[in-house]
Amino acid sequence: xxxxxxxxxxxxxxxxxxxxxxxxxxxxxxxxxxxxxxxxxxxxxxxxxxxxxxxxxxxxxxxxxxxxxxxxxxxxxxxxxxxxxxxxxxxxxxxxxxxxxxxxxxxxxxxxxxxxxxxxxxxxxxxxxxxxxxxxxxxxxxxxxxxxxxxxxxxxxxxxxxxxxxxxxxxxxxxxxxxxxxxxxxxxxxxxxxxxxxxxxxxxxxxxxxxxxxxxxxxxxxxxxxxxxxxxxxxxxxxxxxxxxxxxxxxxxxxxxxxxxxxxxxxxxxxxxxxxxxxxxxxxxxxxxxxxxxxxxxxxxxxxxxxxxxxxxxxxxxxxxxxxxxxxxxxxxxxxxxxxxxxxxxxxxxxxxxxxxxxxxxxxxxxxxxxxxxxxxxxxxxxxxxxxxxxxxxx
Numbered sequence: 388x389x390x391x392x393x394x395x396x397x398x399x400x401x402x403x404x405x406x407x408x409x410x411x412x413x414x415x416x417x418x419x420x421x422x423x424x425x426x427x428x429x430x431x432x433x434x435x436x437x438x439x440x441x442x443x444x445x446x447x448x449x450x451x452x453x454x455x456x457x458x459x460x461x462x463x464x465x466x467x468x469x470x471x472x473x474x475x476x477x478x479x480x481x482x483x484x485x486x487x488x489x490x491x492x493x494x495x496x497x498x499x500x501x502x503x504x505x506x507x508x509x510x511x512x513x514x515x516x517x518x519x520x521x522x523x524x525x526x527x528x529x530x531x532x533x534x535x536x537x538x539x540x541x542x543x544x545x546x547x548x549x550x551x552x553x554x555x556x557x558x559x560x561x562x563x564x565x566x567x568x569x570x571x572x573x574x575x576x577x578x579x580x581x582x583x584x585x586x587x588x589x590x591x592x593x594x595x596x597x598x599x600x601x602x603x604x605x606x607x608x609x610x611x612x613x614x615x616x617x618x619x620x621x622x623x624x625x626x627x628x629x630x631x632x633x634x635x636x637x638x639x640x641x642x643x644x645x646x647x648x649x650x651x652x653x654x655x656x657x658x659x660x661x662x663x664x665x666x667x668x669x670x671x672x673x674x675x676x677x678x679x680x681x682x683x684x685x686x687x688x689x690x691x692x693x694x695x696x697x698x699x700x701x702x703x704x705x706x707x708x709x710x711x712x713x714x715x716x717x718x719x720x721x722x723x724x725x726x727x728x729x730x731x732x733x734x735x736x737x738x739x740x741x742x743x744x745x746x747x748x749x750x751x752x753x754x755x756x757x758x759x760x761x762x763x764x765x766x767x768x769x770x771x772x773x774x775x776x777x778x779x780x781x782x
Contacts, residue, residue, distance in 0.1 A: 389469075390540040395548035399467055404558035405591075406466040407538075408458060408717075409574070410474060411565025411602075414490040417474030424457045424564070424713045457717040464720050466558075471537065473530050473570065491566065495604040498530045498570045499620075499631055500611040529614040531573035538578055542591045553588035560595040564713050565657060568601020569632055576635040577615055579643045595740055596639060596647045599712045600657045603629040603680060633683050640687045640747075646740035647688035650716055652695070652708050655681070666750050668774045689734050689746040691771075694753045695764075714764045722767040727751065733771045750774050 389395050410422035458468040477494045496502065528536065546553040563571030575596055581587040611620050613631065621630045639645040651657075655664045659677035667674050673681040684690065695711035719735035726732060733751050734743055752775045 388537075388541075389544050390537075391544050392547040395541075395544040399545050399548065401545075401549035401552050403465050403467045405469070405560065406458075406461045407469045407471055407561045409471050409534075409561060409563040409567035409571050411567045412491060412494060413474040413478065417476075417478040421470065421472050422474050423470060424717060457714060460718055460720050466560075469541070471534055471570075471574075473533065473567075476533060477530055491602060492604070494566060495569050495602065496611055498566075498573050499613050501529055501614045502611040529573075530570060531577050532615055534570065534574040535577045535581060535615075538574075538591070539581070539587055542587060546588060553590040555590050557590055558595065559591060559593050560597065561593055562597040562599065562717065563601060564599040565709065566602045568598040569604055571596060571598065571601070572632050572635045572639070575645065576638055579639065579645070583643075592643070593639075594645060595743075596645055597716060597736065598647065598649045599716050600650065600652045600709050602657055603632045603659070629680055633680070636684065636687055644744075646743040648691065648734045648736075648738075648743055649684055649688050650691045650693055650712055652693060652712055655692075657709055666752070666775065671748065671750075671774065685748055685750065687747060689743070689749045689751065691734055692750070692752040711764075715766060718764055719766045722765050725766050725769045725771055727771045727773040728754075729773060731773050733766075733769075735766055 389399055408424055410424065413422050458470070462468050477497045542553065561571045561575050563569075575593040578587060578591070579593055582589060582592045612618065613620065621634055636647065640647055649658075651659075654662045655677070656662065659680050661675060661677040663675040664673055664677055664681060665675050666672075672678070673685065681690065693708075693712050693715055695708045695715050716736065720737060722735075722737075724732050724735045724737055731751075732738065732742070734746060751771045751773055754770055754772050754775070
């Protein structure tokens, strides 16, 4: 946490860009520790593929034998890296099956509103503290407002320690996974609105958003109020919960020019809550259950279907592949981007904002899952189809 000038002088490099990583849901366990994004597949790669070029990252890490914090990739490639540890601020009081089952809709409400019944359960000084249901976090804010407040504290500290940073141009990104994708959309929108209002300096404007199997929100509750705007939850045919996400994403792309990359897991289990979603190459649109959401998002950014079956990762996709997408995307900063069979460049972290913005409405699908060439987490040995129907051509 950088919230003082002294800390910014010590830990923030003014020659580097900014990446903020936001983790997914930690149902009933958020208060027990920080959720970092680590690789669980590298130990297998060490044993199986001794000539993998990036093994030195792991072999030389004295702090981890089993996992590796993927933030180091970005730190070593020009970024100040932050984690936003929000998991304890939207957690149930225990981990009972009933509460866990109801967690996602309730937590996504707390992202936007202070009206949600989800408690903040957190530990400090060896003690566990619970807020009452419907109680705001640290005053009057939702989780997205908590992010904005912490981001502004960091920005203020950096501005004091490195005065030129606040007005110069930098790559400022957020990468969100699962429920963290929902929070990323809300938080990036709020922060850019603060820049527009002159309350946050231009050097801290979010220009890039990576959504890794992002949760969109499926709640049907329409009585909540978005806490920073005072407006009621939006309503339309797409769905009451996801509509707010889609409206915010539209503002990020169309108003603020943010470049968005949207990565979905095989079967679209998290992103669109459907196992029947397909892509029609001739009509260039998704069909099936939840296709309205998919097509709406696709108008704003490319959708890239990832089948992460590298190293230790295997079926079931929901439990392993969903989390493994974090490894795949965050490590793409290291490698040349994969190509489609017709020579197109697949979106990855190394693609420029301008090139990413040109790919609105496109769809890429990984095709070499379970085949030779995809044994490692690295992206440059994967192959993709462009605009392929995932269920008929990608297997």
